[in-house]
Amino acid sequence: MQMVNNQKRTRNRPSWKQLLLGGIVGGGVGIAGAIAGVALYIVETLIKPKTLTNFIEQYTFSPYELNLPAEEVTFPPLYGEHTVSGWFVPCPGATSTIILCPGYRGRRSDVLGTCVNLWKAGHNILAFEYYGHGAVVGKPITLGYREINDFLGAVAYAKQRAPQTRLGAVGYSMGAAIVIMAAARTPEIEAVVADSPFATHKSPIEYAVHRTLHLPFILFEWMTDVMLWWRAGYRFNQVEPLRDIGRISPRPIMIIHGLKDSIVDPRDAPLLYKAAGNPKELWLLPEADHCGAYFEDRVVYVEKLTAFFDQHLKQAHPPISLQERKDDTGPQKSHESYTEAG
Structure with a gap:
């Protein structure tokens, strides 16, 4: 009976390979979660509606003071x-x-x-x-x-x-x-x-992350771009x-x-x-x-x-019309819709 119990305990005990794989997966999930959290914080901070913090923001100079x-x-x-x-x-x-x-x-x-x-x-x-x-x-x-x-x-x-x-x-x-x-x-x-x-x-966000977190922005770049699309409806390259x-x-x-x-x-x-x-x-x-x-x-x-x-x-004199301008690829093509920056 004791031999059977020992065999059962041996079979239920995880191997070192299983422990290593579990640690890698668990650690990977934790790292991914941390990256997603930082990315979401960046985007939410960026798009957050403005709030008044003190009276100086409410009372300021106007054209009246300058005649x-x-x-x-x-x-x-x-x-x-x-x-x-x-x-x-x-x-x-x-x-x-x-x-x-x-x-x-x-x-x-x-x-x-x-x-x-x-x-x-x-x-x-x-x-x-x-x-x-x-x-x-x-x-x-x-x-x-x-x-x-x-x-x-x-x-x-x-x-x-x-x-x-x-x-x-x-x-x-x-x-x-x-x-x-x-x-x-x-x-x-x-x-x-x-x-x-x-x-x-991307540039000012990368600059801020580097100056505040002292980490390369490449760690958060892809996820921040995804969060920006999810929360604000556009991507960095737009x-x-x-x-x-x-x-x-x-x-x-x-x-x-x-x-x-x-x-x-x-x-x-x-x-x-x-x-x-x-x-x-x-x-x-x-x-x-x-x-x-x-x-x-x-x-x-x-x-x-x-x-x-x-x-x-x-x-x-006024510059030549953009419609008349030539570039290396030939006549200037009409620009895209003005709907957004992209």
């Missing part, structure tokens, strides 16, 4: 049921209108310093904030995928308000990336200033200024970036500059953080932007 004759305006996006809020500042006798937009979770008041100086330089101004990023609306947001429709709506509104003027654009951070993608899709924008843009949607920037030429673009940027990888700026066609400018500031060029030297910053728009909007 700007601004009008409160709203306009529809190119696609969407919401309305976009902005300020339109007419300048008597202006032959140009500059559209200005802040970045991710930014407010239109963030760009007031640039607004007032470009208005004094003789431009109409249209400054707006992306829906759900400036004011609290309780709706999920994206990193440029749906917001591009707000910018294209701003282009339509600017042409409606001042149809005889030429359009330029200044964008910051996500707004700069959107300006690049939008200018590639509409010939109405004749001159672009992109301050601290990212080259791809928001890619690096792919679009070459289509802006022959219209001019100026790229500005601080080399101590803690939000967008400074290496994105040379990538975008290399991919852009002529005419183009690259202004790198060794000590500036994210969107910090204006604060490094306000006078120089304003002078650069004023000279850029004077040269390319006030003094220069």
Whole structure:
């Protein structure tokens, strides 16, 4: 009887191979779960609706404090049921209108310093904030995928308000990336200033993961892309200024970036500059953080932007039509639908 019991215990005891396989499977499931958890956290943080955290976000500067004759305006996006809020500042006798937009979770008041100086330089101004990023609306947001429709709506509104003027654009951070993608899709924008843009949607997420978790983003890349599709309805490769920037030429673009940027990888700026066609400018500031060029030297910053728009909007002839432009593959093909950034 004892021999039989020993044999039964021997048969029920797992072998070392079974233990190893079980450990690998269990560990693999645990690792996969951790990766999925991090990926979901990244996406949920990215698209989370904005909430007020303190009174400073509720009470801020307006055109009134700067004696700007601004009008409160709203306009529809190119696609969407919401309305976009902005300020339109007419300048008597202006032959140009500059559209200005802040970045991710930014407010239109963030760009007031640039607004007032470009208005004094003789431009109409249209400054707006992306829906759900400036004011609290309780709706999920994206990193440029749906917001591009707000910018294209701003282009339509600017042409409606001042149809005889030429359009330029200044964008910051996500707004700069959107300006690049939008200018590639509409010939109405004749001159672009992109301050601290990212080259791809993946880039700022990869940069943040590396700086906070000190881990390579390749561990989470595929799963984050899947979660982004599941939770927000788009993929990384559908928001890619690096792919679009070459289509802006022959219209001019100026790229500005601080080399101590803690939000967008400074290496994105040379990538975008290399991919852009002529005419183009690259202004790198060794000590500036994210969107910090204006604060490094306000006078120089304003002078650069004023000279850029004077040269390319006030003094220069309009660039050749995009429909007439030739490239290495032959005639310019018609662009895809404007429905989303992709």
